[in-house]
Amino acid sequence: MxxxxxxxxxxxxxxxxxxxxxxxxxxxxxxxxxxxxxxKNICVAGYTGARSEILELLLPLKLYAGENQGLCAERDFxxxxxxxxxxxxxxxxxxxGTRCVVTSGSFSTTLxxxxxxxxxxxxxxxxxxxxxxxxxxxxxxxxxxLTDEPAVLHGSCISEVQLxxxxxxxxxYTVAKESSDSVSGLQFVNACVFLICASDGSLxxxxxxxxxxxxxxxxDSKSDLHWAFGLRTDGSQxxxxxxTVARLSSSGHMLLSDLRNVQRPFCQTQLNVQHNxxxxxxxxxxxxxxxxRCLSVSGFDGTVHIYNTMNWSxxxxxxxxxxxxxxxxxxxxxxxxxxxxxxxxxxxHQSRPKTVLSAATDGSLHVWDWVDKITDR
Amino acid sequence: MxxxxxxxxxxxxxxxxxxxxxxxxxxxxxxxxxxxxxxxxDRRFPDFSYVTQNGRLTEFLDCVIISHFHLDxxxxxxxxxxxxxxxxxxxxxxxxxxxxxxxxxxxRKITVDKKGETNFFTSQMIKDCMxxxxxxxxxxxxxxDEELEIKAYYAGHVLxxxxxxxxxxxxxxxxxxxxxxxxxxxxxxxxxxxxxxxxLISESTYATTIRDSKRCRERDFxxxxxxxxxxxxxxxxxxxxxxxxxxxxxxxxTFWERMNLKAPIYFSTGxxxxxxxxxxxxxxxxxxxxxxxxxQRNMFEFxxxxxxxxxxxxxxxxxxxxxxxxMLHAGQSLQIFKKWAGNEKNMLIMPGxxxxxxxxxxxxxxxxxxxxxxxxxxxxxxxxxxMSFSAHADAKGIMQLIRMAEPRNMLLVHGEAKKMEFLxxxxxxxxxxxxxxxxxxxxTTVVTNPxxxxxxxxxxxxxEMALGGPLPDAKRPRxxxxxxxxxxxxxxxxxxEQALKELGLSEHQLRFTCxxxxxxxxxxxxxxxxxxxxxxxxLKSYSIQHVPDGTVIVESIVIKVTASAEEPNLKxxxxxxxxxxxxxxxxxxxxxxxxxxx
Numbered sequence: 001m002x003x004x005x006x007x008x009x010x011x012x013x014x015x016x017x018x019x020x021x022x023x024x025x026x027x028x029x030x031x032x033x034x035x036x037x038x039x040k041n042i043c044v045a046g047y048t049g050a051r052s053e054i055l056e057l058l059l060p061l062k063l064y065a066g067e068n069q070g071l072c073a074e075r076d077f078x079x080x081x082x083x084x085x086x087x088x089x090x091x092x093x094x095x096x097g098t099r100c101v102v103t104s105g106s107f108s109t110t111l112x113x114x115x116x117x118x119x120x121x122x123x124x125x126x127x128x129x130x131x132x133x134x135x136x137x138x139x140x141x142x143x144x145x146l147t148d149e150p151a152v153l154h155g156s157c158i159s160e161v162q163l164x165x166x167x168x169x170x171x172x173y174t175v176a177k178e179s180s181d182s183v184s185g186l187q188f189v190n191a192c193v194f195l196i197c198a199s200d201g202s203l204x205x206x207x208x209x210x211x212x213x214x215x216x217x218x219x220d221s222k223s224d225l226h227w228a229f230g231l232r233t234d235g236s237q238x239x240x241x242x243x244t245v246a247r248l249s250s251s252g253h254m255l256l257s258d259l260r261n262v263q264r265p266f267c268q269t270q271l272n273v274q275h276n277x278x279x280x281x282x283x284x285x286x287x288x289x290x291x292x293r294c295l296s297v298s299g300f301d302g303t304v305h306i307y308n309t310m311n312w313s314x315x316x317x318x319x320x321x322x323x324x325x326x327x328x329x330x331x332x333x334x335x336x337x338x339x340x341x342x343x344x345x346x347x348x349h350q351s352r353p354k355t356v357l358s359a360a361t362d363g364s365l366h367v368w369d370w371v372d373k374i375t376d377r
Numbered sequence: 378m379x380x381x382x383x384x385x386x387x388x389x390x391x392x393x394x395x396x397x398x399x400x401x402x403x404x405x406x407x408x409x410x411x412x413x414x415x416x417x418x419d420r421r422f423p424d425f426s427y428v429t430q431n432g433r434l435t436e437f438l439d440c441v442i443i444s445h446f447h448l449d450x451x452x453x454x455x456x457x458x459x460x461x462x463x464x465x466x467x468x469x470x471x472x473x474x475x476x477x478x479x480x481x482x483x484x485r486k487i488t489v490d491k492k493g494e495t496n497f498f499t500s501q502m503i504k505d506c507m508x509x510x511x512x513x514x515x516x517x518x519x520x521x522d523e524e525l526e527i528k529a530y531y532a533g534h535v536l537x538x539x540x541x542x543x544x545x546x547x548x549x550x551x552x553x554x555x556x557x558x559x560x561x562x563x564x565x566x567x568x569x570x571x572x573x574x575x576x577l578i579s580e581s582t583y584a585t586t587i588r589d590s591k592r593c594r595e596r597d598f599x600x601x602x603x604x605x606x607x608x609x610x611x612x613x614x615x616x617x618x619x620x621x622x623x624x625x626x627x628x629x630x631t632f633w634e635r636m637n638l639k640a641p642i643y644f645s646t647g648x649x650x651x652x653x654x655x656x657x658x659x660x661x662x663x664x665x666x667x668x669x670x671x672x673q674r675n676m677f678e679f680x681x682x683x684x685x686x687x688x689x690x691x692x693x694x695x696x697x698x699x700x701x702x703x704m705l706h707a708g709q710s711l712q713i714f715k716k717w718a719g720n721e722k723n724m725l726i727m728p729g730x731x732x733x734x735x736x737x738x739x740x741x742x743x744x745x746x747x748x749x750x751x752x753x754x755x756x757x758x759x760x761x762x763x764m765s766f767s768a769h770a771d772a773k774g775i776m777q778l779i780r781m782a783e784p785r786n787m788l789l790v791h792g793e794a795k796k797m798e799f800l801x802x803x804x805x806x807x808x809x810x811x812x813x814x815x816x817x818x819x820x821t822t823v824v825t826n827p828x829x830x831x832x833x834x835x836x837x838x839x840x841e842m843a844l845g846g847p848l849p850d851a852k853r854p855r856x857x858x859x860x861x862x863x864x865x866x867x868x869x870x871x872x873x874e875q876a877l878k879e880l881g882l883s884e885h886q887l888r889f890t891c892x893x894x895x896x897x898x899x900x901x902x903x904x905x906x907x908x909x910x911x912x913x914x915x916l917k918s919y920s921i922q923h924v925p926d927g928t929v930i931v932e933s934i935v936i937k938v939t940a941s942a943e944e945p946n947l948k949x950x951x952x953x954x955x956x957x958x959x960x961x962x963x964x965x966x967x968x969x970x971x972x973x974x975x
Contacts, residue, residue, distance in 0.1 A: 077587040082799035
């Protein structure tokens with residue numbers, strides 16, 4: 001599929017009305033991580049080269065100028081810190097309240113610990129490693145712990161998931177379940193309770209005070225599908241009852257469940273997305289942190305779709321997105337390169353309700369503040 | 378070891394005062410002579426005392442090169458040449474030469490006439506300074522003197538901006554000035570050939586940024602204009618006659634056409650005349666698309682954009698006006714601003730930088746009340762938008778340029794070293810070259826290893842081959858003898874005979890002689906005979922002659938024997954050889970000192 005010049009121009013003209021702010025950047029190397037390290041900072045990292053860069057970027061200050069936005073001409077990203085990794089970066093997480101990030105790559109058998117640095121230097125330095133049980137860290141997923149002592153929950157398959165203290169490398173907890181299912185994602189619900197989503201869509205809920213876990217397999221799981229999940233919590237001390245988990249399959253099937261009753265999703269629907277990718281590496285579903293019950297999906301093509309789940313019926317037709325960001329496939333680069341980029345990752349701004357960051361396989365990185373046609377008019 | 382020295386004299390991170398001294402092959406060059414726009418005191422000019430403490434600038438500098446017309450790159454020029462004193466050549470491109478004095482005069486007016494500063498350069502000084510300017514074309518190699526040559530490359534950025542290659546013998550430096558690696562609506566992207574300079578000196582003001590796309594900057598501009606026009610407001614866009622004005626006009630024209638908008642767009646008349654004049658002169662400096670358009674029509678023949686008349690400012694309803702000057706310090710843009718400032722429906726879009734002391738500068742600093750002439754105050758109620766359309770290379774652009782020019786060393790000026798360690802590491806690792814970031818007044822010395830080519834005469838090569846032995850292996854060094862002639866900037870290796878002939882000298886023979894004492898009880902003739910036999914057995918492949926007159930000759934070496942007057946058994950052997958047979962001569966003398974075999 002080719003994007004014609006006209007289509008691209010039309011989109012651009014339309015963007016005057018459909019976005020409050022729109023900034024389009026081109027990274028040297030594409031990233032599949034966008035991790036917040038502060039209110040105005042993100043980390044990105046290359047995943048394509050044997051040697052990759054980790055960058056901490058300061059968002060365009062124009063976004064933060066408030067009433068004086070007109071007087072602020074600063075609309076560029078500033079590279080505040082940078083470092084070199086010896087392997088492509090598969091995942092990267094920031095430990096809240098610190099200047100520490102942990103990464104997993106595709107070569108080594110360890111997780112890397114980095115100090116992203118302060119004002120005295122702009123170099124991101126490797127400060128340590130976490131050795132892993134298995135021989136390969138490939139596919140290792142990481143989640144930050146929510147306790148006072150910095151720790152990470154990590155693993156590439158269910159039976160290997162463990163909680164490791166960063167300072168000492170001490171293993172604080174190990175999942176006592178024999179399963180070689182690969183981990184698609186994991187996240188803490190509160191200081192002790194965590195959730196793991198397996199690639200086949202099944203969920204595991206565990207508690208770091210208790211080695212046993214509850215397993216919730218899908219009722220009709222198809223083996224060739226890959227699943228991603230997104231968890232909506234209300235801060236760090238969430239009760240499981242307030243949490244909603246969204247699961248998205250590589251065929252565009254979406255399940256919403258309440259943590260009080262994980263086994264029975266309260267909503268199932270089929271999204272109208274392109275799903276010809278069998279091995280979907282970029283599948284991503286996120287809940288909006290500020291807007292109530294809004295979620296976003298990407299990884300199927302060059303688009304990020306935003307849905308309002310409020311009006312999803314339990315067994316309805318395909319819901320319509322409230323907004324679709326088509327910027328990646330409408331860029332000048334995409335027009336001339338022949339193949340359309342695929343969105344690798346997207347992330348909501350933590351405090352600006354409708355600001356989203358997204359990156360694609362062509363190295364593009366977009367910051368956009370979208371307009372809701374219904375509520376903003 | 379030959380080296381190149383680079384010393385930045387400028388300062389500042391934002392709008393600095395670019396000025397860099399380069400010493401290369403015994404030549405001293407000043408690159409740019411900019412002014413810092415944030416200061417009113419001495420700090421606004423580069424620190425010329427670095428040079429003048431040891432004598433006059435004219436004696437020290439071989440030439441001055443200006444990269445483009447922005448004041449942070451040329452603002453201190455009249456001060457340097459007319460007040461500090463410099464009479465040597467100043468090189469810049471034709472467009473820079475045309476536009477630079479206009480900007481300097483504007484700036485002088487603001488500083489002296491508006492702000493009442495004294496001790497500043499005068500109009501006459503600007504004129505005198507410009508008389509020292511030698512204009513040059515792109516890709517034209519200019520010979521500053523017999524050894525120093527410079528060449529300009531296209532830098533994008535603004536009309537006439539250039540990067541410069543400076544070359545002395547085999548050593549070279551490239552200075553980028555400000556440049557842009559992505560084309561825009563009226564300029565192309567910077568380009569340089571794979572010239573492999575010893576040092577690439579690049580601006581690094583934007584070295585740690587990732588630039589927002591041009592398209593999004595334009596989008597914001599259109600959005601603001603459109604919103605204002607839709608609500609019935611008026612938009613004032615103060616512009617400098619050249620550059621952005623054309624770009625923004627092309628953009629608005631396309632937008633109006635597409636959206637079928639009816640609100641009138643005007644441009645002030647002075648602007649079109651000036652701009653057309655310069656664009657006609659310098660059309661080759663713009664991009665392909667503009668060049669094509671220009672053939673078909675005048676730069677300012679737009680369907681939707683009409684010439685402005687001052688009476689239009691009071692017309693009711695929405696409109697958009699482009700007016701000069703760009704910093705709202707005088708003229709039409711200021712007049713219109715005064716009329717429209719009180720209405721919050723209106724908008725002022727500042728597309729560029731404003732120097733201190735101008736109305737534009739005050740407004741961009743958020744000032745809401747302005748004191749006008751005659752004690753009147755002007756309340757600023759209209760919306761103000763500051764939009765930077767400046768075209769600079771960011772981190773990626775710098776990497777692209779390094780890939781293009783393939784320098785042996787990289788030097789970044791105008792940045793905070795502490796904030797550029799990562800970039801330095803990145804450059805050093807990716808290209809395996811050294812990267813330097815000198816502070817102001819700090820000198821970076823880069824040792825160069827220029828390879829010196831020598832022409833070898835055919836005769837000499839033929840002779841070398843005739844001497845036998847295996848033919849020279851191209852990959853192995855081999856010793857050759859000859860005479861090196863350094864003449865007319867070239868080196869030649871020729872045979873001694875040819876050198877003598879060329880230089881008109883006569884040949885002198887240099888011979889060494891040596892006496893060796895031998896205890897030998899035989900007669901002189903017998904001793905010589907014994908020497909002959911001995912040498913025959915040692916030097917098998919040499920031609921050795923026993924001449925009847927009582928000498929033995931080996932190559933050019935002559936050997937005679939005489940008896941000592943006091944002691945008949947002590948023989949004195951006389952050896953004499955020419956300079957060419959030094960090796961053999963020494964060998965024989967050493968051999969004979971050991972005595973003859975009995």
